[in-house]
Structure formats: C-alpha cells, structure tokens
Amino acid sequence: MYFHLISTIILVAEQYGFRNNSSTETAIYNLTNNISEALNSNKCLGGIFCDLTKAFDYVNHNILLPKLEFYGITGTAMNLIKSYLVDRYQRVRIKNKQSKYHFSEWNKVKKGVPQGSVLGSLFFILYINDLPCLIKDMHASKPTLYADDTSIIITHPNSIDFKEELNSVIEKISNCF
Numbered sequence: 001m002y003f004h005l006i007s008t009i010i011l012v013a014e015q016y017g018f019r020n021n022s023s024t025e026t027a028i029y030n031l032t033n034n035i036s037e038a039l040n041s042n043k044c045l046g047g048i049f050c051d052l053t054k055a056f057d058y059v060n061h062n063i064l065l066p067k068l069e070f071y072g073i074t075g076t077a078m079n080l081i082k083s084y085l086v087d088r089y090q091r092v093r094i095k096n097k098q099s100k101y102h103f104s105e106w107n108k109v110k111k112g113v114p115q116g117s118v119l120g121s122l123f124f125i126l127y128i129n130d131l132p133c134l135i136k137d138m139h140a141s142k143p144t145l146y147a148d149d150t151s152i153i154i155t156h157p158n159s160i161d162f163k164e165e166l167n168s169v170i171e172k173i174s175n176c177f
Helices: 002-008 024-040 061-070 075-085 118-128 159-176
Strands: 044-051 088-090 093-095 101-103 107-109 141-146 149-156
Touching (some): 024 044, 024 141, 044 159, 061 075, 149 159
Antiparallel strands (some): 044 149
C-alpha cells in the first residue's frame, strides 16, 4: 500500500527527505546553490533555518487527515489510517530500584505519528508538503526541506523590500508550524 500511495501523490520538489533519488547531498547542493546565486547577484541575503524539535510528535490528526484526503487517500485506505491514528491511548510506565512499576493515567493521543515507521515518515512529509506553496507567491524565498529540517533562503535587491519579505515569510511559516 505504501508504494502505491507514494506513486499517486506528488510531493513538492523542495522536499528532499524520505524520497528515492534524493539525499542530504542534493538538499545541501540546492541550498548552497541558492546562496551562491544571491551572493553573485549582490542581493540582500538572509536565511531561516528551522529544526522542528519532536516534529513527528506534533502532527495534528485534525489537520493531517484532511490533507490525506486532498491527496486522494479515501475509502478503505483512509479508514485504515484513521484506525491507526485516531482514538489511541497511552500511558507511562516507570520502574523503580525495587523493581516496582508505577503507571500514569491513560491519556488520549491527539497528535503525533509513529516514529521509525514507514507510515510515520510518509505522514510527516505529507503534513508539511504544502509549506513551499504557502510562500511561493514570494519570489524572493527559496525553501529546501529535508525531513523535519526546513531552510528558507530570502533574497532581494532592495534592503527595505528584503526586510518586508523576510518578516512576511517568518509570519507565514510560524503560522504553518
């Protein structure tokens, strides 16, 4: 099912993580190439570098599921994914020195995708797949995504417009994250 889903979903070109024929090297090349082009053109240059701490833990199911539907995941596949994510509970178990266990209360899991699983990675990149589209109307911004790391290079020939562009991108990605 995973390979069928990937073959029917179009990921943005700016995403380099969890994909075939893509690597950290290609992401770094893209990023450094964008920086070099700006420097060679004598443009104002700035970067926004985001490393999402515990990114997989913050994927909101109420946002993810409609995005999956948007990408064409419906019917049995969607029902299977919902059963995988929704109405799950977890608790913490702690063992003390006397080999006694202490448990927290059961709590409903409202967000997050399983880490270390193929589906967890797929769900995460689909969750952030529209990030470059949110800033595409800003011609001076060039995002590079690698898994949960996002780098956005901002360039502009005019320093005043550069500052406005930078602030606008920061606002848009802050709302997204």
